[in-house]
Amino acid sequence: MNLNKNFFNLEESYLFSNVAKKVANFKEENPNADIIKLGIGDVTLPLCTAVVEELQKAVLEMGKKESFRGYGPEQGYDFLREKVKGYYKEKGVDLEVEEIFISDGAKSDIANILDIFDKDNSVLIPDPVYPVYVDTNVMAGRKIEYLCANKENNFLPLPTKDLRGSIIYLCSPNNPTGSVYDREQLKQWVDFAIENSAVILFDAAYESFIEDEELPRSIFEIDGAKKCAIEFCSFSKMAGFTGTRCGYTVVPMSLEFGGVKLNRLWLRRQTTKFNGVPYIVQRGAAAVFSKEGMEQIKENLNYYKENARIISKALEELGIYYTGGKNSPYIWLKCPNDMGSWEFFDYLLKEANVVGTPGSGFGKNGEGFFRLTAFGDRQNTIEAVRRISDLSF
Numbered sequence: 001m002n003l004n005k006n007f008f009n010l011e012e013s014y015l016f017s018n019v020a021k022k023v024a025n026f027k028e029e030n031p032n033a034d035i036i037k038l039g040i041g042d043v044t045l046p047l048c049t050a051v052v053e054e055l056q057k058a059v060l061e062m063g064k065k066e067s068f069r070g071y072g073p074e075q076g077y078d079f080l081r082e083k084v085k086g087y088y089k090e091k092g093v094d095l096e097v098e099e100i101f102i103s104d105g106a107k108s109d110i111a112n113i114l115d116i117f118d119k120d121n122s123v124l125i126p127d128p129v130y131p132v133y134v135d136t137n138v139m140a141g142r143k144i145e146y147l148c149a150n151k152e153n154n155f156l157p158l159p160t161k162d163l164r165g166s167i168i169y170l171c172s173p174n175n176p177t178g179s180v181y182d183r184e185q186l187k188q189w190v191d192f193a194i195e196n197s198a199v200i201l202f203d204a205a206y207e208s209f210i211e212d213e214e215l216p217r218s219i220f221e222i223d224g225a226k227k228c229a230i231e232f233c234s235f236s237k238m239a240g241f242t243g244t245r246c247g248y249t250v251v252p253m254s255l256e257f258g259g260v261k262l263n264r265l266w267l268r269r270q271t272t273k274f275n276g277v278p279y280i281v282q283r284g285a286a287a288v289f290s291k292e293g294m295e296q297i298k299e300n301l302n303y304y305k306e307n308a309r310i311i312s313k314a315l316e317e318l319g320i321y322y323t324g325g326k327n328s329p330y331i332w333l334k335c336p337n338d339m340g341s342w343e344f345f346d347y348l349l350k351e352a353n354v355v356g357t358p359g360s361g362f363g364k365n366g367e368g369f370f371r372l373t374a375f376g377d378r379q380n381t382i383e384a385v386r387r388i389s390d391l392s393f
């Protein structure tokens with residue numbers, strides 16, 4: 001038996017599992033501690049009524065012979081793809097239904113898309129970054145070059161003349177830093193990708209948090225992007241689907257290398273390896289785009305945005321440097337007193353019983369930083385902020 005030895009090059013375990021393990025140990029030692037979790041970016045508000053009603057209807061349909069459905073199209077039902085198409089249209093982006101692939105979330109597709117690229121491709125990944133981009137490339141044994149994201153470039157690295165790479169990962173609004181690329185900056189990446197025959201894997205999972213109308217919510221708002229980018233998006237953060245699972249990936253028809261359309265390769269990959277998202281879930285996801293659905297998810301998003309404002313305001317009052325918190329559910333802060341990321345994690349857990357995510361878990365450049373999420377419950381967020389403000393740094 002020859003195992004995939006690349007797995008030995010991974011960190012011992014996934015970042016959020018490490019955090020969960022540490023918190024579980026602390027809880028065991030301190031059973032009375034009232035722990036507030038602002039670590040993993042998991043939503044706390046329930047699914048909105050419009051979605052729940054549609055899910056219920058779909059469950060009933062599945063229980064009747066005349067409306068029961070078995071295998072669906074691997075790339076998703078057209079009723080949902082059409083809705084996604086309409087959502088893009090509102091952003092000024094014209095898509096064909098065939099360019100939209102429904103998935104069980106952005107994470108799986110971001111990982112699985114690597115199937116269509118040769119191992120022998122150089123990869124550019126920002127540091128700090130959502131660990132899935134790095135881990136999936138390490139598993140495949142690909143060489144990674146890191147793009148330095150730091151305070152100096154507002155955690156928004158840009159292409160430089162000497163840079164080379166075929167697969168480029170961008171996430172905006174960014175996880176973990178909350179920074180958002182503007183149009184001009186994204187244009188630089190699109191031009192770079194076209195010049196270098198590279199593909200941009202654009203993670204737009206947090207686009208629904210963008211309030212500033214000047215900021216792009218899709219890379220396809222940028223001229224030329226359909227020739228060089230694939231976009232991944234999700235209902236998780238937009239509509240509370242973290243436990244329900246649904247997302248979509250856009251692979252433009254005009255994206256091709258050596259005369260081969262990536263859309264065709266992805267379709268081939270999906271039809272072979274994926275049996276689609278459950279009909280019931282897709283019906284629920286389609287309800288997100290109804291008039292009521294949109295209003296209801298907006299209310300939920302506003303709730304989280306207000307949490308982000310509460311956290312940001314407290315950090316400002318404490319004089320702590322941070323990015324994000326606006327146009328993003330993440331707040332990325334400099335650990336006080338030059339503490340290391342895990343040192344601050346332990347300190348905050350012990351002294352305030354508040355859980356965040358250590359910045360170093362997102363890469364070397366994250367050392368000395370810390371991520372808080374705005375996806376918590378309001379009262380808990382207020383209480384966490386009060387406890388943090390009471391600490392003497």
Ligand code: MLT
Binds near residue numbers: 107130175
């Ligand atoms: C995070 O906390 O970074 C996210 O919740 C992880 C994810 O979306 O998979």
